Amino acid sequence: MTTSDVNNDRTFAKLDTDECWRLVGVHGVGRIVFTGDTYTRVVPTIYDAVGGTAYFRAPVFGELARRADGNCVSLNVDNLEHSDLTGWSVQMSGTAHRVQDAATVAWLWSFGRPQTWYPGRQTQWIALEVDQVRGQRVRD
Numbered sequence: 001m002t003t004s005d006v007n008n009d010r011t012f013a014k015l016d017t018d019e020c021w022r023l024v025g026v027h028g029v030g031r032i033v034f035t036g037d038t039y040t041r042v043v044p045t046i047y048d049a050v051g052g053t054a055y056f057r058a059p060v061f062g063e064l065a066r067r068a069d070g071n072c073v074s075l076n077v078d079n080l081e082h083s084d085l086t087g088w089s090v091q092m093s094g095t096a097h098r099v100q101d102a103a104t105v106a107w108l109w110s111f112g113r114p115q116t117w118y119p120g121r122q123t124q125w126i127a128l129e130v131d132q133v134r135g136q137r138v139r140d
Contacts, residue, residue, distance in 0.1 A: 010085070015135035020090045023079065023135065024049055027111070030077035032056060032128075034067045034096075041067070047075060048111050052130055054092060055099070055108055057122040065124045068096040073128055090135035092128070099125035 015023070024030075032043045043064060045056045054075045058064040073096040080087035099105055108125050 009140055011139050013137045013139070015088065015090065015137055017133045020092070020133045020135040021049070023088055024054075024075075024077045024090050024092070026050060028077055030075050032064070032068070033074040033076060034064065034071065036063070036067060042076075045075075048108070049075075049092075054128040054130060056126055056128070058124050058126050059122055060124040062124075065098060065126060068126050068128075069098050071096060073126075075128055075130075084140060086138050086140055088135060088137045090133065092130045092133050094129045094131040096126050096128045099127050 027046070027048055029044065029046055032045045034041055034043075041063075047054050047056045049055070056075075058068065072093060074091055074093040076089070076091050078087065078089045080089075099108065104127075105125055
């Protein structure tokens, strides 16, 4: 089966912002995308998404915390059905910053689970203030 054969029976539909947030949910697994001086890095992560902000953890002195702090970052989340190649994909972008407020940090630790697959002890919470959400659904 060629790629064109597969795509002939597929419909692609844009998702509105509310549907994107509903699909991403409160907890999940996605990929954080950030840039370095000469590259783009994609890091799998576990996140919490609450009130228009996605939270994830990083090593305090690591590259992810340094590069994300004050810069544009994306969170990509997908759900694909491998048997029929249907599903959805959502990209959330915005400015990330280190969470410094003690009450917010305590609240985030109460969730207890988000961490990236990035190496190092991950004690720094990063907040991604989402200002752009895009998504699409693929169906037969």
